[in-house]
Amino acid sequence: MLKSFDIYSQNNILKIIVALNLLLVGTGSLLYTNRLISRLEDREEHYVQLYAKSIAYLFGSNSINAGDLNFVTSEILEANKSIPAIYVNPDGQIAGKLNIEVPSNLTDAEIEQFLRKTIDEMRNRHQALVVDMGNGERGLVYYNNSSLLRQLQYFPYALLTILTALGVLAYLAFSSSRRAEQNRVWVGLAKETAHQLGTPMSSLMAWVEYMRSDPAQYDESITDEIEKDVRRLETITARFSSIGSIPTLKDENLNEVVQQFTDYLARRISTKVKMSVSSQLPANQTVKINKLLFEWVIENICKNAVDAMKGVGELRLNLTPLPHQEVAIDITDTGKGISKKNIQKVFTPGFSTKQRGWGLGLTLAKRIVEEYHNGRLFVKSSEVGKGTTFRIVLSAER
Ligand SMILES: Nc1ncnc2c1ncn2[C@@H]1O[C@H](COP(=O)(O)OP(=O)(O)O)[C@@H](O)[C@H]1O
Ligand SMILES: [Mg+2]
Incomplete structure (x- = not known):
């Protein structure tokens, strides 16, 4: 659909x-x-x-x-x-x-x-x-x-120039106000979500502590599971709260961040999806990122990839250096691919081909990469029936 x-x-x-x-x-x-x-x-x-x-x-x-x-x-x-x-x-x-x-x-x-x-x-x-x-x-x-006629000859060109300038100005004003509005919606929604999640979560944490204090009554393995979920909720809240404010970027070892997060994801998705990471970056390559938000980007793209492969296939992450002090993170799947017509649309808010999709995952990912990290996110290549590669480009300038 x-x-x-x-x-x-x-x-x-x-x-x-x-x-x-x-x-x-x-x-x-x-x-x-x-x-x-x-x-x-x-x-x-x-x-x-x-x-x-x-x-x-x-x-x-x-x-x-x-x-x-x-x-x-x-x-x-x-x-x-x-x-x-x-x-x-x-x-x-x-x-x-x-x-x-x-x-x-x-x-x-x-x-x-x-x-x-x-x-x-x-x-x-x-x-x-x-x-x-x-x-x-x-x-x-x-x-x-006559001088009057000579002046008149320039008139249409002057008029056209003025009209064009007006048109461009109007367009810029229009799109920048639209952008500003989008920004307010994003930031406001994220802040509100983080805020609302805060209270029940601290209460849940208190319940976990209470259950731990009475191991006779509450099975420890169950308490552990609940705690894991609460920790996960905490991560989500932290993500929302960092997108709701100006996130701080820190030098992180890109190979390590990607490898660790891929291991984490691999445990959570179908075992029929083979996940692998390869890198041509120097082992100590650092990039300025907000780890929490960057992981969210990887997660959104990987989840889409798993959806596109219907849970069976190969998901490869490859890190390469680019000219001009940039690095690329390519995420390749062997899924259904994206038609030429839709490639333009996948980053549009609300665009989804899934029954239960909100069409916000890639919009959010693009926003995180481009607005918060000054990078680029795009479909590098895609072939219907064969698979898709998304590319994230980040600056590695010191
Ligand atoms: N790896 C991929 N392979 C094929 N299609 C994709 C892939 N990633 C994204 N898409 C397409 O882009 C759409 C938008 O993705 P997204 O913004 O994450 O929203 P959602 O996942 O809620 O549909 C998806 O519905 C899907 O059609
Ligand atoms: Mg998605």
């Missing part, structure tokens, strides 16, 4: 809606400004055409009385205060300019040079307009976009 309480699926839909909206606003404004720009460009070209025509009228061979048309040019010059244009006469000389600010204190030669450079820039942007001066003579008007 596949069970997965997708507690975040609603958030995902929300995220998609927000992202789609941003995209819509972004492309919408891009299209709109592009249209606006092309219309403005048409208008500006029209102005320049008027300018070119007025030059032809005023200075061309069959020009009408120049005086009569003076008002036209002045009107045009009035109307257009922002489109830069340069007129080059049929002889190739610069004979007029509009809305071009020439830096002061330039010599005539430098002014000429400056204008020629400006013409080159203009030529890259717009084709020059031809001014027919009559007699087959032709002048050219070069022009550029």
Whole structure:
């Protein structure tokens, strides 16, 4: 049975809606400004055409009385205060300019040079307009976009950048608050559990002492068994209480910790599961861990492995050094494996394929490894029907 309480699926839909909206606003404004720009460009070209025509009228061979048309040019010059244009006469000389600010204190030669450079820039942007001066003579008007239009061209990109930045910020804020909430739930639940278990446990311990004091009445072997269980409960409580606070890390000999805990587990699982430990680490390799929590991780992964093998198979733990002062603990089983589709999901809270599974074991293990030990936990490999290897990576830096 596949069970997965997708507690975040609603958030995902929300995220998609927000992202789609941003995209819509972004492309919408891009299209709109592009249209606006092309219309403005048409208008500006029209102005320049008027300018070119007025030059032809005023200075061309069959020009009408120049005086009569003076008002036209002045009107045009009035109307257009922002489109830069340069007129080059049929002889190739610069004979007029509009809305071009020439830096002061330039010599005539430098002014000429400056204008020629400006013409080159203009030529890259717009084709020059031809001014027919009559007699087959032709002048050219070069022009550029007005500063307003030039600014407008950057607008959609500025807008897109801002929208993207907003989107990223919103996402970060959203996921960090979700993380913070998850953290509070974990820590709160763990503390509460440890707290609640505390009272009945000290009472149980007192009962064990009482039973020990009267061996005639209470069989010692039974008392021993009860005490073992109480000790086990104590370990569980200690685990919960250390995950509920900032756990202290201590240098531990990794080979020894893993070997001892594997021996402990081997006594508690089916004898049809062959457990073995191998190590390529130096015998004295130490790693900073919280032993109690680290053992909990190993236990969760091994229990899953035993479940996946239905109690029969091989469970191997292998310790290897990695580059960059890291060590790997690989836990390999010969169980049913995990399908490609599910590999992504096994660490999601609530994901379980078991009838009586809570889907929290691996979530907890990952949390312990990554949040408390700054390490990594992942499925190294898995093949359906063959088995699975989980890998824990810890830093061995001193
Ligand atoms: N070694 C493994 N082999 C195959 N499947 C695994 C293994 N370990 C974990 N899984 C899958 O990951 C799921 C989640 O595991 P876990 O978080 O421990 O929750 P639970 O054990 O309660 O199901 C399991 O239900 C199982 O489908
Ligand atoms: Mg489990």
